[in-house]
Amino acid sequence: MGDRDAFGELVQKYKQQIYFVAYRMTNNHTDADDLSQEAFIKAYESICNFQEKSSFFTWLYRIIMNITINHLKKMGRRQIFTLDENISIEDISNPEKIAESRQLNEEITKAINSLPLKQKAVVELALLEGLPHREIAQILGCREKTVSWRLFQARNKLKEKLRFVV
Amino acid sequence: MECEKVNRFLSGYLDNSLKVTYRNAIKEHLAKCHKCMDELNTMTKIDNLLKLKVREKPSKEYWENYWQKLESRLDRTATLRLSGVQSSFNRFISKFAFALNGILIALLIFLSGLLHIRTQQMEWLQYVHEKTIEQISTYLLYPATRATTNVKTNALRDCKAISRTLVSLGIAKQSQGLNPGNFSERNSTGTEIHGFHGAQFLDKYDMLTYNYHSKFWSEISSDVASEEFKNGVKNAKKEG
Numbered sequence A: 001m002g003d004r005d006a007f008g009e010l011v012q013k014y015k016q017q018i019y020f021v022a023y024r025m026t027n028n029h030t031d032a033d034d035l036s037q038e039a040f041i042k043a044y045e046s047i048c049n050f051q052e053k054s055s056f057f058t059w060l061y062r063i064i065m066n067i068t069i070n071h072l073k074k075m076g077r078r079q080i081f082t083l084d085e086n087i088s089i090e091d092i093s094n095p096e097k098i099a100e101s102r103q104l105n106e107e108i109t110k111a112i113n114s115l116p117l118k119q120k121a122v123v124e125l126a127l128l129e130g131l132p133h134r135e136i137a138q139i140l141g142c143r144e145k146t147v148s149w150r151l152f153q154a155r156n157k158l159k160e161k162l163r164f165v166v
Numbered sequence B: 001m002e003c004e005k006v007n008r009f010l011s012g013y014l015d016n017s018l019k020v021t022y023r024n025a026i027k028e029h030l031a032k033c034h035k036c037m038d039e040l041n042t043m044t045k046i047d048n049l050l051k052l053k054v055r056e057k058p059s060k061e062y063w064e065n066y067w068q069k070l071e072s073r074l075d076r077t078a079t080l081r082l083s084g085v086q087s088s089f090n091r092f093i094s095k096f097a098f099a100l101n102g103i104l105i106a107l108l109i110f111l112s113g114l115l116h117i118r119t120q121q122m123e124w125l126q127y128v129h130e131k132t133i134e135q136i137s138t139y140l141l142y143p144a145t146r147a148t149t150n151v152k153t154n155a156l157r158d159c160k161a162i163s164r165t166l167v168s169l170g171i172a173k174q175s176q177g178l179n180p181g182n183f184s185e186r187n188s189t190g191t192e193i194h195g196f197h198g199a200q201f202l203d204k205y206d207m208l209t210y211n212y213h214s215k216f217w218s219e220i221s222s223d224v225a226s227e228e229f230k231n232g233v234k235n236a237k238k239e240g
Helices: A002-026 A029-045 A056-075 A095-113 A117-128 A133-140 A144-161 B003-015 B020-032 B034-052 B060-130 B133-149 B155-175 B195-204 B214-225 B227-239
Strands: B184-186 B192-194
Touching: A002 A029, A002 A056, A002 A117, A002 B060, A029 A056, A029 B060, A056 A117, A056 A133, A095 A117, A095 A144, A095 B034, A117 A133, A117 A144, A117 B034, A133 A144, A144 B003, A144 B034, B003 B020, B003 B034, B020 B034
Parallel strands: none
Antiparallel strands: B184 B192
């Protein structure tokens, strides 16, 4: 039970970050909820495999990225644009601006979703989470140069998709 | 630096992930080239756009219940895993039992074959033990002499034939407590072949495990199986 309590503390500390990684990749609350929980379960079961070569957070990130990417591959990467009932949009007072914001949000989401999964993962971690390339390389299990190259390719594609906005 | 090359490194420049030399070279180029500078500005705007993407948050209640929900799931997973392990174990046992049956049957067939050979060997040993050297030599030398009469030009076959005889006689002598080395024969060319040839074979030869000279034994077995030998045995038994 001591192990469970200690793990519970880790969950409380990282639940939001892990949830949002899954959410940004899937754009779906139900999937994000399910996948983040799955990631924590997998982490709990394989905690003895954590070799402290990276930080715990990096290791956890790696688990959620792998689970989410595998999930998206199985789903055939269907794009889901839903505003679930139990979530609330951040406060913007002007209704027109809200609509504009939603429209823009959808365009950005569509553009990100059109990226290949590996590029999407790098965009999520580098541009949205703000992680350094070295850490992203550890999470994704690739070289730093690979991360830079994927980001370069992703940015080129996004430039094409969002040119009308820019 | 050319614009094409600079463009490839703009992404790294924006992330500050380039080596100092490259970074300085690109900075120098950007100061002079509006086209590349525009490209960098576009990239920066897109980065900022992505960061604008609204982060839709679940309710406070959702976060408060998160751990409780996860804990229930952990308990359910543990239970499922246990029953899964048990059924995997049962499936493994069935497959293992099936494979084991197959192995046992194959082993049984193999052992029967060995037993048959062993029985033949034992019969031969029993026979050797019961008869005199003279009786055995008469009937064993028969195939050997048959071979030697035709082999002035084939000394190898000659020696092999004699050796086979010697081994058989060596076994016979041993069974009677005699030294198998004290025995010799002359082949058709007059060369004396001593019992030690047979003794050498006996030293290395393991009757029970059918090992070193398995080929040799199979030759003796074929002698034993031959009509001449069988007739010889019958006659020896009649005389005995």
